[in-house]
Amino acid sequence: MKIIPIIGKVVGLSLAFFLSSVPASAQKLSVAKSTIDCGRTGYMMPITAEFEVKNKGLRHLTISEVRTDCGCTSVELPKKSLGPGEKFMLRLTYDARMLGHFQKQAAIYSNGSKTPVYVMMKGVVLSEWEDYSGNYPFTLGSLMTDMNHVEFDNVNKGDHPEVVINIFNNTSDRMQPSVLHLPSYLTALVMPETLESGQRGKVTLTLNSNNIHGMGLTQTSVYLASKLGEKVGSETELPVSVVLLPDMSTFDGAAKKFAPKMKLSASDLDFGMIDGKLKKTETITITNLGQSVLNISSLQMFTGGMKLTLGKRELHPGEETKLKVSVEPDQLLKARQKPRVLMITNDPDNSKVVININIR
Numbered sequence: 001m002k003i004i005p006i007i008g009k010v011v012g013l014s015l016a017f018f019l020s021s022v023p024a025s026a027q028k029l030s031v032a033k034s035t036i037d038c039g040r041t042g043y044m045m046p047i048t049a050e051f052e053v054k055n056k057g058l059r060h061l062t063i064s065e066v067r068t069d070c071g072c073t074s075v076e077l078p079k080k081s082l083g084p085g086e087k088f089m090l091r092l093t094y095d096a097r098m099l100g101h102f103q104k105q106a107a108i109y110s111n112g113s114k115t116p117v118y119v120m121m122k123g124v125v126l127s128e129w130e131d132y133s134g135n136y137p138f139t140l141g142s143l144m145t146d147m148n149h150v151e152f153d154n155v156n157k158g159d160h161p162e163v164v165i166n167i168f169n170n171t172s173d174r175m176q177p178s179v180l181h182l183p184s185y186l187t188a189l190v191m192p193e194t195l196e197s198g199q200r201g202k203v204t205l206t207l208n209s210n211n212i213h214g215m216g217l218t219q220t221s222v223y224l225a226s227k228l229g230e231k232v233g234s235e236t237e238l239p240v241s242v243v244l245l246p247d248m249s250t251f252d253g254a255a256k257k258f259a260p261k262m263k264l265s266a267s268d269l270d271f272g273m274i275d276g277k278l279k280k281t282e283t284i285t286i287t288n289l290g291q292s293v294l295n296i297s298s299l300q301m302f303t304g305g306m307k308l309t310l311g312k313r314e315l316h317p318g319e320e321t322k323l324k325v326s327v328e329p330d331q332l333l334k335a336r337q338k339p340r341v342l343m344i345t346n347d348p349d350n351s352k353v354v355i356n357i358n359i360r
Contacts, residue, residue: 029082030054031117034119046096053090060081068092096125099127135166156244217243221239261290263287270358271329290317296343298342306339
């Protein structure tokens, strides 16, 4: 049976003339990644690939049909009409009823083009297969991992801490993992250098704290590529946070009794159930109960989706100030890391202060 795109059903010369005058770029269907390697699965254990579909044109686009190359693959199409710039996830699921390697294709027909847009999922079905998703709950590009962000916490100048990320090649292809866009204070070692299908490995990130400038929170992103020459993107992004502590040696011994002393009215802020479009603000009172000036040298956030307002950074003995924390729930709920506020002070007992932000 011949597939006819919906926009192709033109009646009358006036409508035909109108359509011919619309620029070719007015409707354009695109797929972020047209081929997805789903990796390994077990016999009769269905496997799914998700494709990001977007209307890159200037007018509404209508999908008339998605046709697969066999009845063994089902389609989940959440919507058929897309406005300019709108996108959604198209899901293809293969029933895995045949052993061995598979390649399953689908054609997406729309009024954005006379020819369909093709997507393909591939992988391998094994008779004996172990589900590794519990040990490797995250996916960075084509690699399964046990982390999707890295934190070097409570680091002193001169320290060289390490973090080990366990990785697994669940695809049907050979990989050569590498870590891209490393800053000067990080080095990476990948072992083994080549990962065969079904093989495990490790990525060791080592921090050189001497190359960190400034106390408090330093953040960057590195990218875990599965092969040489792979482009970086959000799918392979691995955020890295470092908390460098200040030197408190000036308050050793008897000098400590003259030190500043911070008191917080709360160390946790619970914003409770919040509408995704609502901004909400909570306030913490900061008091200096010590014998010298309290200095808040650094005030930072581990994630976006927050706004901080601090009354003053220097508090004389007995003084207090207010810290206001405003949140944007829709952004916070997408964050990989737990939302927190970090303060670095000259209080020897509270040189690093963390305020937890609870939202659900």
